[in-house]
Amino acid sequence: MLNLNDLVLFAAAVEHGGFAAASRRLGVPKSTVSKRVAALEDELGVRLIHRTSRSFTLTDAGRAFHEHAHAALIETEAAEAVVRSRVAEPSGRVRITAGVPTAQDYLAPHLPALARTYPRLHLQLDVTDRFVDLVQEGYDIAVRSHFAPLPDSGLIQRQALVESIVLVAAPAYLAERGCPTTPQELAAHDGLLTGQSSATTWSLANAAGHRIEVAPVARMTANEGRVLSTAAQGGLGIACLPERMCRDELDHGRLARVLPEWIAGRVTTTLVMPHRRGQLPGVRATVEFLIDCLKN
Known part of the structure; x- marks a missing residue:
């Protein structure tokens, strides 16, 4: 079988017009190019090139051979490119952990597209609100939504999203009870509260930097945003929710903004990963x- 390297040297000599030019192009000695082409001719039992000190021309057999050799080299490069691209393609298992609201509202809409984009990835999502030790439990990525900055844990942190927490209510509720025009008016409205039962106030701020604490009438308390969203859509009262969580409800008129110039803080979504796992192509x-x- 012919040596593929000899084909490369032969094709370079033909395409660059001589052994010296091929030598400079490939960075190998001219004598090596000449010897390997001669060896190729010996292997084939035919003269491929007429060469003298002043001329370098292909024989008929040389022209025919070069045509096929050139095509073979193109196919070889294509084969190499296919293999290299496949090796470089992200693959393997990627373990992700996220809380319930984050998984439902931020990951679920995008994971199918991610799986289609990288078919050799095996995505494994663990939905839990307990604290997860990424290193000890072998997770690749944690998606965390938080109000305060995450502690410096030695993990890689990539901020994905910062969004406002907005006040929303069902149009039917606002039609019945009236739409507040100032934060102070919220004291006369039913509030759907987040977190512990002792947290009965909202801290609001506007673009001018003004801040105010307001205490609505505590109508319901829950530590899960989807529960509060459903209650708000049912006309139970006004809720403070991350803007992205209630975007679809706002777009379709199931909820409406209340006091749109005021927000109840901001929530950040961050992707956290161990250093070593963060370097894996799939991760x-x-x-x-x-x-x-999440930027969009």
Whole structure:
């Protein structure tokens, strides 16, 4: 069988017009190019090139051979490119952990597209609101929504999203009870509260930097945003929810903004990963994909 390296040297000599030019192009000695082409001719039992000190021309057999050799080299490069691209394609298992609201509202809409984009990835999502030790439990990525900055834990942190917490209510509730025009008027409205039963006030701020504490009438308390969203859509009162969580309800008129110039703080969504796992191609691809999706 012919030596593929000899084909490369022969094709370079033909395409660059001589052994010296091929030598400079490939960075190998001219004598090596000449010897390997001669060896190729010996292997084939035919003269491929007429060469003298002043001329370098292909024989008929040489022209025919070069045509096929050139095509073979193109196919070889294509084969190499296919293999390299497949090796570089993100693959393997990527373990992700996220809380219930984060998984439902931020990951679920995008994971199918991620899986289609990288078919060799096996996405494994663990939905839990308990504290997860990424390193000890072998997770690749944690998607965490938080109000205060995350502690410096030695993990890689990639901020994906910062969004406002907005006041919303069902149009039917506002039609019945009236729409507040100042934060102070919220004291006369039913509030759907987040967290512990002792948290009965909302801290609001506007673009001018003014802040105010208001205490609505505590109508319901829950530590899960979807529960509060459903209650608000049912006309039970006014709720404070992350803007992205209630975007669809706002777009379709199931909820309406209340005091749109005021917000009840901001929530940040961050992707956290151990340093070593964060370097894996599958993990990097997943992180970049999710950050790109969550920006929009």
